[in-house]
Amino acid sequence: MLPSSTVENYLKAIYLGTSQRPDGDRLPMGHLAAALGVVPGTATTMVKALAESGLVDYEPYNGVRLSAAGLTLAALVLRRHRLIELFLVRVMGLGWDEVHDEAEHLEHVMSDRLIARMDEMLGFPQVDPHGDPIPNAAGEFPAHESTTLMTCDTGTPVTVTRITDQEAGFLRFVQQYGLMPGHELEVVARDEAADAVSLSGPDGQRLTIGTRAASKVRVSASQASSRA
């Protein structure tokens, strides 16, 4: 039988949780529970059930990670989520800061037909409004490598590829200062002590943000396109 929305939410949270920690590392129950807004005991019980059905690899007191089957399912949920977000922005004209919550619900009820139609209408896009990659219909993730404003080279132009925090307030901040995907900028300096990163936009505009925020902005080396 097909997975409930609860199961889908768990798998997605496990994927997102494990992806932002040292490779191969399992996600602790506490983190998973917090991400899902349930108490730890609930997460433990649920994860044991998921392990029983072969969707996750669970080691008591150590954490959980997705099995191959679980990863495919998570990818398909993420695919739906991200296509929906893009559809809401591009076709329905919603703001990129308000589509995440809508997609959180819609992702569980859209039929394959509908998702395929949206994909088609959008021209088979590779990324969603936040730059998050869209898995294909087979549940495979596209290759994607990039660094953050914390780790990229300083003094060389980079292009924003992705914002890894869906919180509306942060997204509005990003939009206001022109740090959205596609925009070009440069890291001028990083100040360990001040916990800050200084940036300059293509128009020479200066901006200093905290390291917490900086690590949520992913970038890649700009193509030597315009300035030959």
Added chain:
Amino acid sequence: MLPSSTVENYLKAIYLGTSQRPDGDRLPMGHLAAALGVVPGTATTMVKALAESGLVDYEPYNGVRLSAAGLTLAALVLRRHRLIELFLVRVMGLGWDEVHDEAEHLEHVMSDRLIARMDEMLGFPQVDPHGDPIPNAAGEFPAHESTTLMTCDTGTPVTVTRITDQEAGFLRFVQQYGLMPGHELEVVARDEAADAVSLSGPDGQRLTIGTRAASKVRVSASQASSRA
């Protein structure tokens, strides 16, 4: 707290069930249960809970009908359902025979914002693809009076306003023979014994259908528009 999708489905089924039976009459539990695909005992238990929260008026062994509060909620679900159907047909290009099932799920998870946006994109429509009237955002039904092919005058032109059966096979039949909302036709004769109704389209084409089918096609007197 906001109603679960189960509650929304019950209210909608009670509305639709009572609407197609003698006025003021309550809907028997058996009918409700059948419409929802549950056993009668389940419907009884649920309806008692709904009565407890003031959404329905329930009389044991006699049936159930909506309270004013329940009617408003049902109308809002119907509004979402019908706007979604129209959106799927007009914006996403799905067939009118495949949108009902999609809407059945989507109606429970679309936010007011999204519904309002769809309403706007569609130009604040009055009816859905099947001619079913769309309640307003306050949960009020628009006035609508019409008869069916079983009860309308014979020998005078009528316009199809509504198809009151969402079943895909029937909708395709209707489409194939040009009986969709907006089309003009005329009842030539009704044959009690043969259980049949003869129609002629505007192009003079003849067609005979059963009374069961005929009563699912609602019509109203054609405006004396074209042929002055």
Added chain:
DNA sequence: ATTTTGGTTTTGACTAACCAAAATTTAATG
């Protein structure tokens, strides 16, 4: 090597929604 501590697992209990089958009521039939 103990003790503390923070995270994890268990236990017991709850709610929403459902079914199967027994008990009951109403309505129809003889």
Added chain:
DNA sequence: CATTAAATTTTGGTTAGTCAAAACCAAAAT
């Protein structure tokens, strides 16, 4: 009026998902 039939309600039991709080484990700190 008594009997049967049909529909409805009750009763007892299930599953998914959750929380509160007690019990437990493992790693760190004394």
